[in-house]
Amino acid sequence: NAGVTQTPKFRILKIGQSMTLQCTQDMNHNYMYWYRQDPGMGLKLIYYSVGAGITDKGEVPNGYNVSRSTTEDFPLRLELAAPSQTSVYFCASRPGRVWNEQFFGPGTRLTVL
Amino acid sequence: AQRVTQPEKLLSVFKGAPVELKCNYSYSGSPELFWYVQYSRQRLQLLLRHISRESIKGFTADLNKGETSFHLKKPFAQEEDSAMYYCALSGDNYGQNFVFGPGTRLSVLP
Numbered sequence: 230n231a232g233v234t235q236t237p238k239f240r241i242l243k244i245g246q247s248m249t250l251q252c253t254q255d256m257n258h259n260y261m262y263w264y265r266q267d268p269g270m271g272l273k274l275i276y277y278s279v280g281a282g283i284t285d286k287g288e289v290p291n292g293y294n295v296s297r298s299t300t301e302d303f304p305l306r307l308e309l310a311a312p313s314q315t316s317v318y319f320c321a322s323r324p325g326r327v328w329n330e331q332f333f334g335p336g337t338r339l340t341v342l
Numbered sequence: 343a344q345r346v347t348q349p350e351k352l353l354s355v356f357k358g359a360p361v362e363l364k365c366n367y368s369y370s371g372s373p374e375l376f377w378y379v380q381y382s383r384q385r386l387q388l389l390l391r392h393i394s395r396e397s398i399k400g401f402t403a404d405l406n407k408g409e410t411s412f413h414l415k416k417p418f419a420q421e422e423d424s425a426m427y428y429c430a431l432s433g434d435n436y437g438q439n440f441v442f443g444p445g446t447r448l449s450v451l452p
Contacts, residue, residue, distance in 0.1 A: 262440075271443070333387070
């Protein structure tokens, strides 16, 4: 199993540009999450999904959108990039039982100039 | 509402000294507790979880339901332990009830 994969690894955007961060997991996990991690800071939940077709906002959803059309994929969309969105973005998944941990992807390092 | 607190943002110890990273939680049900570690510029990875009651890389954690704590301990710190440590809680519902603490950066000095 590849686990949780994310693309791209790095990206530089100009203010106002749009992009989609891709996240795929091959573990058949129901639950998927998007976090951002600002330099030297902890994780902040952006969006999460409990299954295909079901998504919900986390702590910091403004400026982002998500979709979950399949169990495997959970893309994160930035419509109008702003410097405040410069961060490292982590995708995670978990099976869903209370004792199961989250499995993290390698992250996407995004810079908005 | 469930919450995880880690009172220390930064903890510095000397190599060979004992380490204790504090974690307190608030949750009305019976949660599962986890410790994650993030080495420099790497992804988060699970260090240990309460239900397994295991020791990983010399670290242990005991769940104290009376004090609602899940402190992470290691008797002798190593330089390679320097990393960011996150405490996390999973509630007895599904999916969205998984909360991370703010993290503690451990720095082990030579």
